[in-house]
Amino acid sequence: MFGADDLYQEIIMDHNRSPRNYGSMDNPTVELEGFNPLCGDQIKVFVLLDEDKIVDIVFDGIGCAISKSSASIMTVELKGKTISDAQAIFDAFRLMITGKDLDDDTLDVLGDVEVLGGITKYPARIKCASLAWHTVNSALTGDAISDVVTTE
Numbered sequence: 001m002f003g004a005d006d007l008y009q010e011i012i013m014d015h016n017r018s019p020r021n022y023g024s025m026d027n028p029t030v031e032l033e034g035f036n037p038l039c040g041d042q043i044k045v046f047v048l049l050d051e052d053k054i055v056d057i058v059f060d061g062i063g064c065a066i067s068k069s070s071a072s073i074m075t076v077e078l079k080g081k082t083i084s085d086a087q088a089i090f091d092a093f094r095l096m097i098t099g100k101d102l103d104d105d106t107l108d109v110l111g112d113v114e115v116l117g118g119i120t121k122y123p124a125r126i127k128c129a130s131l132a133w134h135t136v137n138s139a140l141t142g143d144a145i146s147d148v149v150t151t152e
């Protein structure tokens with residue numbers, strides 16, 4: 001029987017095979033690189049803002065299937081959102097992948113990002129899944145303390 005875990009795995013593999021919003025951008029409002037030294041994932045996120053709205057978001061880089069899929073899903077979910085909505089989604093994502101119990105409101109905020117929840121079964125892959133998220137969050141909030149965000 002085909003279960004929810006199988007569906008989630010298929011969605012993740014589809015985003016790895018055909019990543020959405022993959023490439024670079026001329027003249028982004030913000031851009032930032034991310035690096036996961038544990039796995040070797042490298043990503044660069046480009047964001048075009050119109051005031052506080054994410055008009056466009058793309059990513060480029062190399063990484064494992066989880067890293068690339070997570071970045072792809074993230075860009076689909078964040079495009080068109082405000083910075084505060086993106087922050088709420090990031091916060092909910094962080095709670096989810098660290099295994100916290102989520103209430104219905106938090107699940108609603110996650111939307112399709114919830115397919116990444118199965119990553120909690122593989123603790124070594126959490127940093128792979130969170131790299132793009134931490135990178136874009138640092139880019140949007142200006143919290144990056146260097147030119148490259150790391151998972152360490």
